[in-house]
Amino acid sequence: GAVVSQHPSRVICKSGTSVKIECRSLDFQATTMFWYRQFPKQSLMLMATSNEGSKATYEQGVEKDKFLINHASLTLSTLTVTSAHPEDSSFYICSVGRPSSTDTQYFGPGTRLTVL
Amino acid sequence: GENVEQHPSTLSVQEGDSAVIKCTYSDSASNYFPWYKQELGKGPQLIIDIRSNVGEKKDQRIAVTLNKTAKHFSLHITETQPEDSAVYFCAASIIGRGSTLGRLYFGRGTQLTVWP
Numbered sequence: 001g002a003v004v005s006q007h008p009s010r011v012i013c014k015s016g017t018s019v020k021i022e023c024r025s026l027d028f029q030a031t032t033m034f035w036y037r038q039f040p041k042q043s044l045m046l047m048a049t050s051n052e053g054s055k056a057t058y059e060q061g062v063e064k065d066k067f068l069i070n071h072a073s074l075t076l077s078t079l080t081v082t083s084a085h086p087e088d089s090s091f092y093i094c095s096v097g098r099p100s101s102t103d104t105q106y107f108g109p110g111t112r113l114t115v116l
Numbered sequence: 117g118e119n120v121e122q123h124p125s126t127l128s129v130q131e132g133d134s135a136v137i138k139c140t141y142s143d144s145a146s147n148y149f150p151w152y153k154q155e156l157g158k159g160p161q162l163i164i165d166i167r168s169n170v171g172e173k174k175d176q177r178i179a180v181t182l183n184k185t186a187k188h189f190s191l192h193i194t195e196t197q198p199e200d201s202a203v204y205f206c207a208a209s210i211i212g213r214g215s216t217l218g219r220l221y222f223g224r225g226t227q228l229t230v231w232p
Contacts, residue, residue, distance in 0.1 A: 004159075034219070043205065043224045044160070093159050095220075103148060103211035103218045107159040 002027045004096050006108035013084055014116055021079045021111045023094030029074035030096040034105065035067075038091040050077040084115045118143040120208050122223025130231055135196050137226045139206035140188040146208040148218065149189045151180060154203045154225075163204075164191070167211075196230045203227050 003026040013019050023033055031052050036044040048069050049057045056069035066088075068080040081088050091112055097105040119142040129135050141149075147168035152160035166173045166180045166189065173180050177196075182189040193200055203225045209218035 006159075041227075043222045046219065049219070103209060104150065104162065104165065105220060106162065107152070110157070110159045112157070 002096060002098075002104075002106035004094065004106050004108040006092075006094060006111050008111060009109060010112045010114075012114045012116065015085050016083055018080055018082045019084055019113060021081075021092055021094075021113075023077045023079070023096070023108055025075045025096040028098050030077075030098065031074065032097060033071060033077040034095045034097075035069060035077070035079050036093045036095070038093060038110075044093065047079075081113065084113070086115045089113055089115045118146055118208055118221040120206060120221050120223045122206050122226060124226060125224065126227045126229070128229045128231065129196050131196060131198060133196055135193045135200070135228055135230075137191045137204055137206070137228070138188060139190070139208075139223050140186075141208040141221075142187065143208070143210075144184075144187065145210050146221075148209045148211040149180070149182060150207050150209070150220070151191050152205045152207065154205065156202075160205060193228075196228075198230050198232050201228055201230045 005024045007022045033050040035047045038044050046059050047062045050069050050071040052071045058064045071077040091110050093110040095105040095107045122139045150165035151163050153163045154160040164178050164180050166182050177194045179192040205225045206223040207220040209220050211218045
């Protein structure tokens with residue numbers, strides 16, 4: 001499988017601050033990365049699709065000005081939670097994949113965000 | 117869009133017994149079905165996947181079956197061990213579209229507990 005890293009693994013911040021989460025594809029160049037959020041005991045909810053060199057595609061109901069996504073290189077995508085509030089506290093996970101006959105997606109270890 | 121249903125939501129088995137998790141999907145165009153295992157506080161890990169041109173796939177104690185006509189697929193774990201305890205997610209996707217990586221549609225997850 002592919003190796004995907006996320007940084008930081010855990011972050012605690014005060015309400016109103018912005019937090020940046022990095023997702024790196026360590027094995028291959030990823031033209032597409034996905035960002036998910038997951039609440040306790042729930043499934044993964046797709047937030048946006050991050051395409052290298054172009055604007056991200058956001059799912060319905062996800063505020064693009066709130067969750068800024070930058071996919072500046074083929075190995076790095078960042079998610080910035082702007083003006084974070086306690087309701088933004090969640091587990092954020094990225095996935096990467098290389099279009100092929102299987103289109104397999106590999107997930108990062110996740111980032112636990114806690115907003116006080 | 118695609119709708120994936122997963123059952124049961126919780127499953128408890130004795131060590132050594134078999135466990136079966138079932139999923140149904142709605143979009144007949146879906147042709148790729150991965151299964152992910154997620155341990156507490158970690159990102160999902162791909163454990164097995166199957167394409168629609170195959171009816172069954174096995175990897176040691178894990179097997180997946182697919183019934184395209186009925187639009188359902190199942191995960192079978194034999195000789196369960198306590199370390200199999202985790203949340204399992206099924207997913208469906210449409211693959212093979214060249215440069216576009218298929219989006220995954222997830223089930224709600226199954227909490228599997230294996231008692232020693």
